[in-house]
Amino acid sequence: MVSRNPHFAKLPAGYLFPEIARRRRALLEKQPAAKIISLGIGNTTEPLTPAITKGLVEAAARLGAAAGYSGYGDEQGLAALREQIAKVLYRDRISADEITISDGAKCDIGRLQILFGGKATVAVQDPAYPVYVDGSIIAGADSRLQYMPCLPKNNFFPDLSRLPRADLIYFCSPNNPTGAVADKAQLAELVEFARKNKSIIIFDAAYSEYITDGDLPRSIYEIDGADEAAIEVNSFSKSIGFTGVRLGWCVVPRKIKFADGTLVWQDWTRVITTLFNGASNIAQHGGLAALTPAGRRETKTLIAYYQENARLIREGLQALGIQLYGGVNSPYIWAHFPAQKSWDVFEKILNEAQVVTTPGAGFGPAGESFIRFSAFGHRADIQEAMQRLQNVLKN
Numbered sequence: 001m002v003s004r005n006p007h008f009a010k011l012p013a014g015y016l017f018p019e020i021a022r023r024r025r026a027l028l029e030k031q032p033a034a035k036i037i038s039l040g041i042g043n044t045t046e047p048l049t050p051a052i053t054k055g056l057v058e059a060a061a062r063l064g065a066a067a068g069y070s071g072y073g074d075e076q077g078l079a080a081l082r083e084q085i086a087k088v089l090y091r092d093r094i095s096a097d098e099i100t101i102s103d104g105a106k107c108d109i110g111r112l113q114i115l116f117g118g119k120a121t122v123a124v125q126d127p128a129y130p131v132y133v134d135g136s137i138i139a140g141a142d143s144r145l146q147y148m149p150c151l152p153k154n155n156f157f158p159d160l161s162r163l164p165r166a167d168l169i170y171f172c173s174p175n176n177p178t179g180a181v182a183d184k185a186q187l188a189e190l191v192e193f194a195r196k197n198k199s200i201i202i203f204d205a206a207y208s209e210y211i212t213d214g215d216l217p218r219s220i221y222e223i224d225g226a227d228e229a230a231i232e233v234n235s236f237s238k239s240i241g242f243t244g245v246r247l248g249w250c251v252v253p254r255k256i257k258f259a260d261g262t263l264v265w266q267d268w269t270r271v272i273t274t275l276f277n278g279a280s281n282i283a284q285h286g287g288l289a290a291l292t293p294a295g296r297r298e299t300k301t302l303i304a305y306y307q308e309n310a311r312l313i314r315e316g317l318q319a320l321g322i323q324l325y326g327g328v329n330s331p332y333i334w335a336h337f338p339a340q341k342s343w344d345v346f347e348k349i350l351n352e353a354q355v356v357t358t359p360g361a362g363f364g365p366a367g368e369s370f371i372r373f374s375a376f377g378h379r380a381d382i383q384e385a386m387q388r389l390q391n392v393l394k395n
């Protein structure tokens with residue numbers, strides 16, 4: 001018999017979102033006619049926009065002719081896309097060769113965990129996107145995980161003065177699930193802390209395009225010195241609806257070194273070239289189309305649609321007197337149900353309103369008594385969900 005990788009025994013039984021899907025199916029078995037609305041998993045619902053669709057279609061068509069066919073590409077991604085990301089999204093704060101194109105931020109987080117291995121000590125925001133914790137456990141980090149509580153009383157920014165040194169610090173802004181966005185002073189404090197401790201920040205900016213407030217940083221590289229201390233992962237999933245198409249990127253600056261002087265970039269290149277064969281060429285051309293002026297205009301309109309959904313959710317919950325956070329420069333609304341268990345509130349909303357949400361406890365201990373509402377949905381569904389909640393959640 002083959003022995004089981006012992007790290008898997010340390011994980012919670014299942015990943016959060018399949019568990020939520022299981023409970024949704026259980027409701028449908030009891031009430032097959034239920035018209036369930038999902039404000040649960042952050043999954044995009046609106047169609048791809050015209051310029052981006054055209055980029056994808058034309059790339060697919062080129063593959064259908066001898067002259068335009070191509071097979072494997074560079075593992076790091078199309079040079080043109082790396083250059084455009086550096087120019088359009090980072091205003092050349094980092095260089096194209098520090099960017100690798102991937103099949104999404106989640107996949108890059110997993111590969112980064114391979115890069116650092118199980119010996120690395122890890123700090124995570126609590127609550128956090130579960131992949132940081134579960135992925136670290138799979139990589140062998142288990143008990144060395146440090147939780148950094150992020151609660152209303154600290155404005156969802158951890159008290160770094162109490163944090164013991166960790167090799168890796170996961171930080172997500174705009175945050176999933178709290179919707180909090182770190183300002184420049186807070187990120188400067190984080191970068192300073194990491195530099196002082198010789199830690200590496202893994203900065204997840206998957207929702208950066210939801211920041212419309214010009215004073216808030218969209219990238220950690222807006223902070224001086226971050227290129228010596230931070231890796232950034234990002235994605236086209238939530239900005240242009242590529243959740244199913246799959247396209248993301250990772251920035252590993254050349255200034256970041258391991259203790260023995262090796263460039264992290266060098267080993268990252270080794271991971272990418274050895275364990276990844278590049279993102280889909282069609283998807284990459286969709287990404288290129290998204291970075292043209294027309295693509296950028298369409299992206300803004302698409303994001304504005306989900307932001308209006310977020311506004312409607314905030315308005316609806318506020319009318320019920322529920323204390324809430326986020327949902328302004330972020331697609332997530334973090335609603336507080338004091339003294340209640342988040343899985344109980346989740347079940348009540350699911351069974352009585354047929355609305356799927358995400359229980360805060362699924363994101364870590366500090367998520368208890370909170371519910372995450374996702375603004376990804378068709379407008380009519382959002383309106384209908386808020387109507388149903390008026391009846392179910394009113395005191």
Ligand code: PGU
Nearest residue numbers: 041042104105106107129176206235237248
């Ligand atoms: N990073 C963060 C912070 C996320 O919230 C998500 C998706 C990703 C990365 C994934 O990006 P990709 O580029 O699409 O790989 N979070 C969603 C979906 C759940 C999941 O398991 O990814 C959510 O509802 O939290």
